[in-house]
Amino acid sequence: MIPKGIENADAIIEACRLTLAGLDSAEPEWKEVLQSVISAIEELKTKFFLKTNLAIPITNACRKDAVDLQSLAEKQDLSGFPEALARFRGNIEKLFKQANMEGITIT
């Protein structure tokens, strides 16, 4: 069974790709943010953290944000996009902070 954190990560990447496809003439900065999130999440998928229960709440939040962005882009309703993108970035940063787990101490 795929861990929920990995499943969420895949869903975040997919939602970001679909959002990018719907942002043809939008702000280049938004696209840059989404591209960098895709790359970072691809890398994060190899980390142990995403296999743990710890990853579920924060990746759930990021997934919801990503789906919200996708929905705004599909509807071309871009007035609320900056606010939604800021919320997404905040949760993505929190995800990376949590995933930065310490190493074991061995004497």
Added chain:
Amino acid sequence: MMAPVLVTGGAGSVGKCVVQQLRSEGHTVRVFDLPNMDYSDLEGEKGIDVLRGDLTRPDSVEAAVQDIRAVIHLAALLPPASERSRELTFAVNVEGTIRLAEALKKVNTDAPFVFSSSVSTYGDTTGIKQPVTIDQPQQALDIYAESKIAAERLLFESYSNVSILRISGISVPSIQSPPEVWPFMADQRIEFVHRDDVVTALCAAVQVEKAKGHVFNIAGGNTWRTTGKAYVKDYFDLLGVPIDEAHFQEHPGWCDWYDTEESQRILSYQKTTYQAYLDQVQAEIDKMMQE
């Protein structure tokens, strides 16, 4: 004011806890560590004197021992850094230790010197039936253990008031990324020890008269005796990760069960049960899940 206790490596993770413990007991402390360490929660604190230096430099070691009354020597190159250069590891872990002892002898011949060594100096003990005692022949599996064996021997020859603590793997109650391959076999005996109990042992060793001239095994005690796979499973269960995600060494590591009867009798440090450690990890997980 009472002369300070010198804590080398005092800005490291265990070192900072030792400094806090000594301060809570009313001791003044001199922290000696490399200049690039983080001193933010030490510098400027009452009763703490920070000295940036390097064990490989005679002038900074001589400055570190001025007017001190005891030493807890934690500074060392640890794996994996220790395995990159035998020369550097020996310069720090062996020559640095002896330099410190020689410098101390010049200013205070009676000061207790507590040396942080490792149970890894016993090497592969899987063929031994009983818990490993301090008389077990030492046989290094890596450069780090080799350096600790050499330092122990030279220290005993050069300084009289020394206590050597051979410390087992330290379990820190926080969420940690597991190594790609755990450094023991699945069915190997392991007995780690809680970080707080190590701190208690180190602080006791510098103060208890009976510790003088002794070698101690420092491990968690009966409640911590388990096998590699069971230890990892307990941790993975807390995180909701299947145990088949864990990879173990196929050859023995240095872990085992240890005879700690004497160390516990003299230092009274085994205060945290294995279950209490797991409960602390669970509390950390709960905290993270709520954030």
